[in-house]
Amino acid sequence: MQILFQRLWQNRLQFLDFNSNFSNSSNLDISEFAIILSVDETNYDRYFLLKEFANIMKKIALRVDIFSIQYAQICTLNLLRRGFLNKRDLLKALKILESITNNDLIIEFVESVNLEELDKKTFFNTTFGKLDSINLKLQTLALNETNRQNLQKALEKFQNLDFNVAITGVMNAGKSSLLNALLKEEFLGVSNIPETANLSVLRYGESKKAKVYFWSEKEWQNILLNSKFSVELESFVNGLSKKYHIDEYIQKDGLIKEISQEELKEFSSAKNQISVFIKKIELEANLEFLQNNISIVDTPGLDDVVVQRELLTREYIKQSDFLIHLMNASQSLTQKDMEFLVECLLNSRLGKFLVVLTKADLLNQEDLKEVINYTKASLKAGLEGKEMLVEKIDFLCVSAKKANDFYKHLVSEEEFKQSGMKEFEAYLFDALYSGEKSKTALNAYRKELGLELMQILSDYEAQNTLFKENSYATQDENAKFLLEFKKQEEELLNAKEDIKNSIFKLENSQNDIASLVLLLAKKLKERLVDELKYLKVKAQKPDLNRILSMVDITARDGINDILREVKFENLKKIDELKTNLSLKYSFLQEEFDSGFEDFKDKISKAIEDIFTADKFALLKLELSQIIQEKNDIFTMEKRLDEAVVKGFEGFELDKVLENLEINMSFFNFLNEKLVHFEKSVKEKLKNLTHLLKNLEKEQFDFTQNYEENLKKITQLKELQKELLNAN
Numbered sequence: 001m002q003i004l005f006q007r008l009w010q011n012r013l014q015f016l017d018f019n020s021n022f023s024n025s026s027n028l029d030i031s032e033f034a035i036i037l038s039v040d041e042t043n044y045d046r047y048f049l050l051k052e053f054a055n056i057m058k059k060i061a062l063r064v065d066i067f068s069i070q071y072a073q074i075c076t077l078n079l080l081r082r083g084f085l086n087k088r089d090l091l092k093a094l095k096i097l098e099s100i101t102n103n104d105l106i107i108e109f110v111e112s113v114n115l116e117e118l119d120k121k122t123f124f125n126t127t128f129g130k131l132d133s134i135n136l137k138l139q140t141l142a143l144n145e146t147n148r149q150n151l152q153k154a155l156e157k158f159q160n161l162d163f164n165v166a167i168t169g170v171m172n173a174g175k176s177s178l179l180n181a182l183l184k185e186e187f188l189g190v191s192n193i194p195e196t197a198n199l200s201v202l203r204y205g206e207s208k209k210a211k212v213y214f215w216s217e218k219e220w221q222n223i224l225l226n227s228k229f230s231v232e233l234e235s236f237v238n239g240l241s242k243k244y245h246i247d248e249y250i251q252k253d254g255l256i257k258e259i260s261q262e263e264l265k266e267f268s269s270a271k272n273q274i275s276v277f278i279k280k281i282e283l284e285a286n287l288e289f290l291q292n293n294i295s296i297v298d299t300p301g302l303d304d305v306v307v308q309r310e311l312l313t314r315e316y317i318k319q320s321d322f323l324i325h326l327m328n329a330s331q332s333l334t335q336k337d338m339e340f341l342v343e344c345l346l347n348s349r350l351g352k353f354l355v356v357l358t359k360a361d362l363l364n365q366e367d368l369k370e371v372i373n374y375t376k377a378s379l380k381a382g383l384e385g386k387e388m389l390v391e392k393i394d395f396l397c398v399s400a401k402k403a404n405d406f407y408k409h410l411v412s413e414e415e416f417k418q419s420g421m422k423e424f425e426a427y428l429f430d431a432l433y434s435g436e437k438s439k440t441a442l443n444a445y446r447k448e449l450g451l452e453l454m455q456i457l458s459d460y461e462a463q464n465t466l467f468k469e470n471s472y473a474t475q476d477e478n479a480k481f482l483l484e485f486k487k488q489e490e491e492l493l494n495a496k497e498d499i500k501n502s503i504f505k506l507e508n509s510q511n512d513i514a515s516l517v518l519l520l521a522k523k524l525k526e527r528l529v530d531e532l533k534y535l536k537v538k539a540q541k542p543d544l545n546r547i548l549s550m551v552d553i554t555a556r557d558g559i560n561d562i563l564r565e566v567k568f569e570n571l572k573k574i575d576e577l578k579t580n581l582s583l584k585y586s587f588l589q590e591e592f593d594s595g596f597e598d599f600k601d602k603i604s605k606a607i608e609d610i611f612t613a614d615k616f617a618l619l620k621l622e623l624s625q626i627i628q629e630k631n632d633i634f635t636m637e638k639r640l641d642e643a644v645v646k647g648f649e650g651f652e653l654d655k656v657l658e659n660l661e662i663n664m665s666f667f668n669f670l671n672e673k674l675v676h677f678e679k680s681v682k683e684k685l686k687n688l689t690h691l692l693k694n695l696e697k698e699q700f701d702f703t704q705n706y707e708e709n710l711k712k713i714t715q716l717k718e719l720q721k722e723l724l725n726a727n
Contacts (some may be wrong), residue, residue, distance in 0.1 A: 001077060004109045008040040014067045022075040024727060026439050029351070033085060034093035036072050043071065080110065083118025087436070089354050092391045101705045105318050108640065121292070122147065124433040124442075128158065130726040134719055138452060141712055143459045144683045147452050148674075154448045161441050162293040162434045166317050169326035170336050174358035174400060175298060176319040178326060181403035181421055183427075188298065197276045199232070199312055203295040205284025213279045216254035219308060220246075221276075225308045225618060240273060249277035279312065294432070298390045307617050321437045322428070323350055329357035329397065331370060333375050336544055342382045344548070345389040347556055349605075351436065361399035362418060366398050387619065398424050417609040444598060448724055451594050458717045459684065460709050461692065468705040489685070492678055495585045499674070500578055503667040513562060513654040516531045521648035527554055528644075529637050532627070534604065537601050542627055548620055555616065562653070570662050571600055573603075581670070591673045598668045606660055619647035 001018050026031075033055060039047050047053045054064050062068040079085050091110055094103045135155050142148045169175055176188040179202075188204075215223065225235040240246065249255060254479065259267070265702035267278060289297070297320060299313040306397060317323055321346065327337055344353065355375070360368060380387040405411040416422075420727045432438065527550060535542055582589040626639050 001076070001109075004105065005073075005106055007111060007520060008073075009066075009070065010041050012041050012044075012066055014070050016067075016074060019078070020071055020074045021078050022060060023724065025060055025075065026727060027080065028056065029436070031090045031093045031096075032056045032059070032085065033076050033079075033096055034090060035442055036076055037090075037094065037110075038097045038101050039069050039073070039105050039465065040105075043101050045147055048488070063125050063183075068685065069527055077113070078220075081113055081116065083116045084125070084434075086430070087113070087115060087565055088394065096391060102160065105118070120433040121428075121429045121490035124438055125583035127442060127726055128445070130722070131442070131449060132159070133410050134722055134726065137715075138449065139238075141716060142456050143463075144680070144687055145313075146680045146683050147456055150451075151452055154452075156444065158441060158445045160293075161437075162295060163322070163437065164295050164297060164316075164320045164324050165324065165428070165432070166297040166299060166313075166320035167326065168299050168313065168317070168340065168613070169358075170334055173326040173328050175326055176356055177404065178356065179296060179298060181398075181400040181407070181419075182296075182408050182425070183289050185283070186289060186404070187285060187287065192554060193442065197275045197300050197309075199280040199300055199309065199316065200298040201282045201295060202290065202298060203282070203284060203285070204290035204293070206286055207284050209262050209284065210259055210264050211282040212257045212259060212264075212267055213281070214249050214251070214255040214257075214277050215279050215308070217250055217252050219254070219279065220250045222618075224309045226621060236276070240276065244274060246277070249274065254279065269283065288491075288627070292429075294720070311617055317344070317348070319433060322348075323430050324428075325353065325355050326358050327355060327375070328709050329360050329371055333378050338378060338382055339545075339549070341379055341393070341553075343552065345379070345383065345392060346386070346553065347560070350392075350659060352394060352431075354396060356398060356424065357395065357397045360397035361402055361418075367507075381602075382549065385576055385623050394427070396424055396427060427501065440598075442619055444595075446723060446726065447594060450720075453682065453723065455588070455715060457688075457713065457720075460529055460713050462688075462710050464706055464713075466688075466691065467702045467709070489681060491585065492681065495588060496674055497579070498584070499581065499667065499670050502581070503663055503670075511659065513566065516562050517648050517651065517653055518645065519554070519557070519564070521644045524554045525637075525644045527629075528623070528640055529633075532636060533633060536633060544627060547627060548624060551623060559651075559653070560666075563607055566657065567604055570607070574600065574603070574617070574662075577666070578670075584631050587678045588673070588677060591677045592670070594673070595669075599666075603660075603662060607657070615647070615650050619643065619650075643669050 005013055005018075006011050006434075021416065047069075057068065057072070058063050060072060062072055076085070080087065081092060087110065089134055091107060094110065097103055132155060135151050139148050139151045142151065162209055163431075167179065171285065180186050180415050188200075224237065227237045257267075261283065264281070264283075267274060267281075285371075296314050299316065300309045324560075325337070325341065325344075327333065341355070344350075357368060357371060363371070375395075376390050376393075379390050383389055398420040400419070401419070402411060402415050403421035406416035407415070408418070530546060531550065532542060548704050579593055622643050623640065626636065626643060629636070631639065
């Protein structure tokens with residue numbers, strides 16, 4: 001490592017310990033680690049000027065100077081060496097940065113680093129175990145019931161942390177086989193649990209029950225609307241209405257039936273027509289893999305004729321912690337695969353996802369590499385200037401057949417090793433237990449424990465102040481001490497009124513969304529007309545997939561830009577108000593800080609999710625029908641204009657945003673914090689009054705109680721150190 005740093009920094013190399021490690025780096029993501037590593041003697045002066053770089057260094061409590069940067073680089077490389085950073089992801093991030101800086105030296109070094117084996121799942125569970133242990137010790141040390149209740153709630157909340165893994169793919173991509181191999185049991189696609197056309201959520205449980213959720217009346221109406229644009233779907237739906245009493249299945253709020261898993265084939269088999277009435281199915285299974293608090297979302301094929309099921313799949317993907325897309329290795333990249341992957345790359349919140357080439361035993365290694373290269377090249381071609389997004393995808397090749405045969409004792413362990421299943425499992429656990437959700441949960445738990453610890457510590461210190469002073473204090477002095485404490489109650493009332501008035505004065509930041517959406521509609525219409533005119537001049541037939549891709553990218557990019565601005569304005573406003581209130585009422589600062597980032601994240605996601613997928617799907621179907629009609633260009637332009645404007649107005653983004661009631665949500669967040677603090681103050685006041693009465697008794701031993709508290713304070717300070725090192 002020293003040789004690397006001499007080459008990177010030359011005569012600016014500082015005297016450093018090459019065994020240094022971060023005390024806490026959990027706030028940084030892989031791209032930020034890559035940015036730190038990309039600094040060297042030739043470019044550091046440019047990085048020094050960037051506010052964004054200063055923010056990265058601030059996250060690890062370091063200044064922006066040469067010594068601190070080199071120290072951070074050493075710590076980052078030691079994290080990598082110890083297995084805490086994903087080597088593949090770090091290399092991808094460094095290669096992306098090569099467009100602005102030369103990273104050849106650091107890339108060469110990272111590629112050569114030998115990694116220590118680190119089981120991310122074990123590490124995650126061990127860290128949580130340490131935090132749980134600290135929690136239980138704090139509960140025994142807490143002086144009041146409020147702290148004990150808060151700690152118990154935190155213990156239960158974080159013990160119930162779960163992960164959702166979404167599995168997608170076109171029909172015959174091999175989902176059931178792969179999931180059975182992952183579960184190590186033939187659970188899906190067998191006689192009891194048939195291969196289903198419906199979205200199925202599989203989680204751990206002892207019951208043999210299944211919950212079947214049917215479409216509501218409103219959702220069914222959307223399916224009927226969509227059927228007007230598909231001859232196949234319209235014919236299918238019309239046939240159903242003649243064959244079944246639809247109102248038995250489709251009800252106002254959505255019918256839910258609880259049945260045994262043995263009955264499931266009567267409802268959800270892909271061969272059973274009434275499966276079209278079903279929205280989703282929830283299943284419980286007593287399987288080892290699911291005991292890790294992992295739920296699997298098995299989605300219907302992306303080439304499903306029922307558009308509503310495809311939209312439901314996309315909604316579940318938004319909520320998932322990890323996405324696995326399956327493709328049959330022996331088939332070329334389908335148009336549906338292509339559209340889906342491009343959409344995920346452009347719009348998904350997920351930092352990365354996995355493409356698994358199934359039935360890998362049908363091809364040799366060279367052919368598999370060719371399939372991966374072809375898929376990457378095709379995706380880059382479809383990303384129109386955003387080719388680097390392909391780096392978000394990892395590829396694995398798996399033969400579920402070999403793995404399932406091994407679990408049935410039909411093939412040798414050597415055959416199992418060739419299946420790629422072991423690498424797939426390891427990859428999945430690594431992605432979940434070192435991913436964003438895991439890091440966020442650990443950080444949030446640490447913060448909550450830290451806040452409660454500080455409050456418990458302050459209680460003991462306040463008691464000892466009383467013990468020390470009261471060996472000489474008069475009754476009047478005790479009353480004065482109590483009065484000082486009661487003042488906080490009065491300030492709390494002022495804070496309540498202040499917050500109420502501040503929220504009332506705030507306005508929702510909407511930036512005239514309706515006008516911006518109409519401008520975007522105009523831009524989309526003009527792009528479509530220009531494309532169609534160009535094709536007419538060239539005497540070429542319109543490529544519907546290309547045109548719909550243009551609609552997708554233009555509309556989604558435009559609306560994402562609008563929502564990004566709305567999100568920025570609202571979060572900025574909330575941040576400013578919270579900062580002002582924290583300065584004015586400093587005793588509430590820690591209370592307001594607790595959970596604030598989580599609250600902002602929820603608001604951010606709520607704003608991002610207001611774009612209505614089903615209405616957009618309906619617009620695309622209508623546009624595709626107009627484009628396929630044999631009209632002259634002027635008639636087509638008029639019809640496109642009407643459809644696009646009407647469609648975009650139908651999104652009603654301004655109304656949906658207003659209904660989010662962001663200001664009221666912020667008021668409720670602050671009010672919840674005030675109620676929590678008020679409860680704590682009242683209990684402390686009650687305990688303090690009781691303590692002061694005890695102090696007036698002649699037999700009260702000040703020295704003994706003071707020394708006992710000192711021991712507790714020492715224990716709390718030891719727990720404080722443990723909390724800092726619990727990573």
